[in-house]
Amino acid sequence: xxxxxxxxxxxxxxxxxxxxxxxxxxxxxxxxxxxxxxxxxxxxxxxxxxxxxxxxxxxxxxxxxxxxxxxxxxxxxxxxxxxxxxxxxxxxxxxxxxxxxxxxxxxxxxxxxxxxxxxxxxxxxxxxxxxxxxxxxxxxxxxxxxxxxxxxxxxxxxxxxxxxxxxxxxxxxxxxxxxxxxxxxxxxxxxxxxxxxxxxxxxxxxxxxxxxxxxxxxxxxxxxxxxxxxxxxxxxxxxxxxxxxxxxxxxxxxxxxxxxxxxxxxxxxxxxxxxxxxxxxxxxxxxxxxxxxxxxxxxxxxxxxxxxxxxxxxxxxxxxxxxxxxxxxxxxxxxxxxxxxxxxxxxxxxxxxxxxxxxxxxxxxxxxxxxxxxxxxxxxxxxxxxxxxxxxxxxxxxxxxxxxxxxxxxxxxxxxxxxxxxxxxxxxxxxxxxxxxxxxxxxxxxxxxxxxxxxxxxxxxxxxxxxxxxxxxxxxxxxxxxxxxxxxxxxxxxxxxxx
Numbered sequence: 001x002x003x004x005x006x007x008x009x010x011x012x013x014x015x016x017x018x019x020x021x022x023x024x025x026x027x028x029x030x031x032x033x034x035x036x037x038x039x040x041x042x043x044x045x046x047x048x049x050x051x052x053x054x055x056x057x058x059x060x061x062x063x064x065x066x067x068x069x070x071x072x073x074x075x076x077x078x079x080x081x082x083x084x085x086x087x088x089x090x091x092x093x094x095x096x097x098x099x100x101x102x103x104x105x106x107x108x109x110x111x112x113x114x115x116x117x118x119x120x121x122x123x124x125x126x127x128x129x130x131x132x133x134x135x136x137x138x139x140x141x142x143x144x145x146x147x148x149x150x151x152x153x154x155x156x157x158x159x160x161x162x163x164x165x166x167x168x169x170x171x172x173x174x175x176x177x178x179x180x181x182x183x184x185x186x187x188x189x190x191x192x193x194x195x196x197x198x199x200x201x202x203x204x205x206x207x208x209x210x211x212x213x214x215x216x217x218x219x220x221x222x223x224x225x226x227x228x229x230x231x232x233x234x235x236x237x238x239x240x241x242x243x244x245x246x247x248x249x250x251x252x253x254x255x256x257x258x259x260x261x262x263x264x265x266x267x268x269x270x271x272x273x274x275x276x277x278x279x280x281x282x283x284x285x286x287x288x289x290x291x292x293x294x295x296x297x298x299x300x301x302x303x304x305x306x307x308x309x310x311x312x313x314x315x316x317x318x319x320x321x322x323x324x325x326x327x328x329x330x331x332x333x334x335x336x337x338x339x340x341x342x343x344x345x346x347x348x349x350x351x352x353x354x355x356x357x358x359x360x361x362x363x364x365x366x367x368x369x370x371x372x373x374x375x376x377x378x379x380x381x382x383x384x385x386x387x388x389x390x391x392x393x394x395x396x397x398x399x400x401x402x403x404x405x406x407x408x409x410x411x412x413x414x415x416x417x418x419x420x421x422x423x424x425x426x427x428x429x430x431x432x433x434x435x436x437x438x439x440x441x442x443x444x445x446x447x448x449x450x451x452x453x454x455x456x457x458x459x460x461x462x463x464x465x466x467x468x469x470x471x472x473x474x475x476x477x478x479x480x481x482x483x484x485x486x487x488x489x490x491x492x493x494x495x496x497x498x499x
Contacts, residue, residue, distance in 0.1 A: 025245045040429055041145040045486030049141045050479055052085060056121070056137075057129030065473060066127040070166040070177060071099055071204050078121050082136060082163045089144035090152050091161065097205070097216045098181040099165030105143065107155030108498055113228035114158035115496060116456070117489075120167030120178065120448055128475020134463060134485065135233040136163045142489035146497075156498045157228055164448050171195045171204075174404060179448035183455040184221030188214035222455060229415055230452040231459045231492065233485050235477060237445045239468035247481040248423040248488055249439035250416050251460035255319060256373045256408035257446050258380060260366040262289065262387070266396040267360055282362040283329060285394045289387050290324050293366060296383055297322035303382050319371040320379060321444060327364040365403075371442055373408050409450050415459030416440075418492060423461065426487035430480070445470075461488060 059081065060066045061074040068074045079101045086093045086103030093103045101121070104114070119135025139161045146152040164178030172193050180186040191202040191212055205212035241249050266282035296303050297320050368383075370376040384400055391398035420438045427434055441462055449458040463485045466476040 025247075040483075040487060041148070041490065042483065044141050044145050044148065045490065046479060046483035048144075049137050049482050049486055052137050052141075053129055053133055053482070056081065056133045065125075066123055066129060067125050068121070068123045068127070069168075069171040070122055071208050072171075075099070075122060075165065076208065079163065079165070082121060082140075085137075085140050086161060089140050090147040091140075091143065096181075096220055097210055097212060098178055098186075098220055099205075099208070099210070100178045100182065100220075101163040101165075102160060103140070103143075104158060104160040105152055105155065106158050107153065107496075109156065110158055112157040113226055114160050115228050116160050116162060116222075116230045116452070117232070118162035118164060118448070119232050119234060120164040122164075122166045122168050122170070124168050124170055124471045126473060128470060128472055130235050130463075130465065130475050130477045131237070131470055132164075132167060132234075134235055134477065134482070136161065138233045138482075138485045138489050141486045142493055145486075145490050146493060151494070151497055154497050155493070156496055159493065159496070167446075167448050169404075172201055175406070175446060176448060176451040177201075179451035181217060181220040182222055183451045183453075184218075185451055185454050186217065186220075188217050191217065224455055227456040229412065229457045229459065230449060230455070231415060231419070231461070231489075232447055232449045232452075233461045233463060233489060234447055235465040235470060235475070236441065236462040237443075237465065237468065237470035238441075240441055241439065241462060241464035242466065242468065244439055246427075246436065246439060247464045247478070247484040248426065249441045249462040249464075250420045250423065251411050251443050251462055252416070252440050253371065253408060253410040254443045254446060254450050254460075255369045255371045256376050257367065257369045257404070257406045258376060258402060259404035260368070260380075261363065261401045261403050262286070262366060263361050263363050263399040263401070264289070264391060264396055265361045265399075266394075280395050282360060282396050285391055285396045285398075286327070286362040286364055288390055288394075289398075290327075290364065292386055292390065293322050293324065293383065296379065296386075297368075300379065303386075304378060319369070319442070319444065320375070321369050323367040325365050325367055327362070329362045369444055369446075371408055371444075376408075406446055406450050409453045409458070411449075411459055412457035415457055418495060419459050419461050419488070422488045422491035422495070423484075425491045426484045429487055430484060461485065 056078055057066060059074050059078045060068060061072045068078055079095060079099065082101050083093045083095065086101070089103065091103030091105050093101070095101050117139040120132040121136060123131065143152065143159065143161065162182065166177035167175060167179065169175035172195055174190065174193060177186065191214065192200055194200050195204070202212045236249065241247065264282040264286045266280035266285065300320055368376065368380065370379065387400065388398055423438045427436055443460065447460065449460050452458055463477060464481050469475055
C-alpha cells in the first residue's frame with residue numbers, strides 16, 4: 001500500500017526566478033565593461049586565485065588523478081599550503097585536533113562574534129579541482145585584497161577562514177568530520193570508526209601527531225554566542241547558472257540526505273549444480289532492489305499517494321535523487337553464486353575461516369536526497385517496505401541500516417540578501433550597469449554549511465560550473481567566474497567594515 005504524504009512546494013534544480021536577460025553571459029556585455037575590468041584587484045582575485053586552485057589541484061595521493069582524503073599525505077601537504085596562503089593574507093593561523101586549518105583576523109573588536117567563512121580541502125576519488133577549494137581560495141583572496149588596500153584591520157568583527165579537513169566522507173564513510181566538530185555535532189564515538197584498512201579515526205590522528213581524545217574533540221566546538229554567521233562559496237554542481245548565463249547565484253536551502261547500507265543474505269553455491277528454482281541468490285535480489293530504487297526515484301508518483309491538501313507531485317519529482325555508490329560480494333568469482341559479501345576490502349584482512357562463518361551476503365549503499373524532510377522519510381518508508389517484500393519472495397534476508405542522516409537546511413534571509421547585493425555589485429563592476437536579477441537556487445548537494453547550520457546562521461553563494469559537472473576531472477569554472485566570486489566575497493566583507 002502506498003504511503004501518504006503532503007508535499008511542500010518549491011522549485012529545485014530549475015530556475016526559481018524570473019529574469020529578463022538573453023542567453024548571453026552577463027560578464028561579457030559591452031566594450032565599456034571590458035575597460036573597467038583592468039582594475040578590481042585582478043592580480044589577487046583572478047590571477048593568483050586561479051594559480052592557487054591549479055596548485056591545489058596537483059596535490060594528490062595518486063598519480064594521474066586527484067584524490068585527497070582525510071589526513072592522507074596529500075591532505076597534510078594541502079593543509080600546509082593553505083596555511084601559508086592565510087598567513088600571506090595577514091591572518092593568524094593554527095590547525096586544530098581534527099585537521100581543520102584556521103586563519104583569523106581580529107578586526108576592530110576582537111571580542112565581537114566572528115564571521116566564519118570557508119569550505120573543505122578533501123576530495124572525492126578522481127575529483128575536480130574546484131569543489132571545496134574554490135570556497136577556501138575565494139575567502140583568502142578577498143581578505144588579501146583588504147590587506148593590500150589597508151582595510152583588513154578595520155573590519156567591525158573578527159573574520160575567520162576555516163579550511164575543513166573532511167566533508168566528502170570518503171575515507172571513513174561519514175561526512176562533515178571537520179565542520180561537524182566545529183559545530184559540536186560530532187559524537188566522541190566517531191573516534192572509534194574505522195576506514196577500509198581497519199585503522200580507526202583515533203589511530204589515524206595519532207599517526208599524524210594529533211592527540212585525539214574525546215576531551216579534545218569536545219573542545220573543538222565553537223560556542224554559538226562567539227559566532228555571528230557562516231558564509232560559504234561553492235560551485236553550483238548543477239546546470240542552472242550556466243543555462244541562465246550568470247556566474248553567481250544565492251542559495252535558499254540544501255536538500256536533506258540519508259545514507260543507507262543494505263545487506264542481502266542468501267546461500268552460496270556452485271553456479272552449475274544448484275537448480276534455479278532452489279537458489280537463494282543475494283546478488284539477483286540486490287539487483288532487483290537497485291532497480292526498484294531507481295524506478296521509485298524516477299517515478300515517485302507511481303509509489304506514493306497524496307491527500308487533497310497536498311501540492312503537485314512535481315516538487316518531489318524535481319528534487320528526489322537516489323544513488324547506489326558501492327556494491328560488494330564474496331567470493332566474486334564467475335562460477336560461484338555469490339555467498340559472503342560485505343565490503344570487499346575487509347576480506348583481505350580477515351582469515352578465510354572467519355569469512356566462511358559469516359552470513360552469505362551482498363552489500364550495497366544507497367544515497368537518497370530530497371529538499372523536504374517529510375517527503376524524504378515517506379520515500380524511505382515506502383522503499384524499505386518494498387525491499388523487505390522483495391527479499392521475502394526471494395527467500396533471502398535483508399538488513400537496512402541508516403548510516404547517515406542530514407536534515408534539509410534553510411539559509412538565513414539576512415545573509416542571503418547581503419550575498420545577493422554583493423553578487424549584483426560584482427556583476428556591475430565587471431559588466432557595467434546591467435539589469436539582472438541574481439538567481440535564488442536550491443542545493444541538492446550537501447556542504448559544510450549543513451553542519452555549520454547547527455551552530456549559526458548560514459549563507460551560500462553558488463558559482464557557475466561548466467555543464468553542471470562536479471566530482472569529476474571535467475569539473476571546470478571560468479577564470480572570470482573565479483574573479484566574480486572573489487569580487488562578491490570582497491563586497492560582502494567590505495560591508496563588515498566600519499564606515
